[in-house]
Amino acid sequence: MEGNTLLPERIASTLRKAIVGSVLAPGARLEEQNLAKRLGVSRVPLREAFRVLAGEGLVVIQPNRGAVVSERSEGELRELFAVRSMFESEAARLLSRSRPQAVLEALEVMIADMKRAVRARNYNEYTHIAAQFHDLMVAECGNRLIAQLYDRIRTNLRRYQLMMADLPGSPAKSIREHETILAAIRTGRAAAAARAAEMHVGELVRRFEQNSRNPRRAPAPPRIRDTRSGLALKNRTQLTKKD
Helix, strand or coil, X not given: CHHHHHHHHHHHHHHHHHHHCCCCCCXXXXXXXXXXXXXXXXXXHHHHHHXXXXXXXXXXXXXXXXXXXXCCEHHHHHHHHHHHHHHHHHHHHHHHHHCCHHHHHXXXXXXXXXXXXXXXXXHHHHHHHHHXXXXXXXXXXXXXXXXXXXXXXXXXXXXXXXXXXXXXXXXXXXXXXXHHHHHHHHCCCHHHHHHHHHHHHHHHHHHHHHHHHCCCXXXXXXXXXXXXXXXXXXXXXXXXXXX
16 A cells, blocks of 8 residues: 555656756656556556646646646746745744754855865756755754745756756856855844845846846757656756746
């Protein structure tokens, strides 16, 4: 019984990673028969996994078409990051009051690791560590409801955060913004910490919008294979404008 319950979650986890990493591109149809065969599962748990992903905003279940990877849009980006700003600014404010030493040290290590990743031009690793920084800040802020609500948008946020790492100069600027947030938290300046967190999210959106108006040509994305699912799809990072 437990295996039947966990199987859809495992399937959802595999597909989630492929969607967040753009292995499964926005607009891609998740064809049941082929996916079930590749994953070695029946259609019943696969459909349940689709429903889980639909609840996270990663998949849209359409009549007569089935499950489709949801499109990314500038409108959704702004909405998600506005909510993110509210959660993270409050988390920074609360952390600046409690200042748990272990958390502060972990955040410091993460900033150092981000710098190493950027020097090595490993932007996927940088994005992963930067996401951990914010996850830890929210998880340890002392407000369980904020942490629970943040968790509901976190996966969809990742799709956009991965794109942010490709913006020219953004990682280096972002690291300095992380340092400003942490410095304010360390010194117990609640208002400054909240403002720094809010400004960081706002700057990410501003840099994205600026790059959208004046895009720089990037090399063609590689084809990526998810070895566990057997999926091989072209990596795409396009956005549709849905304001």
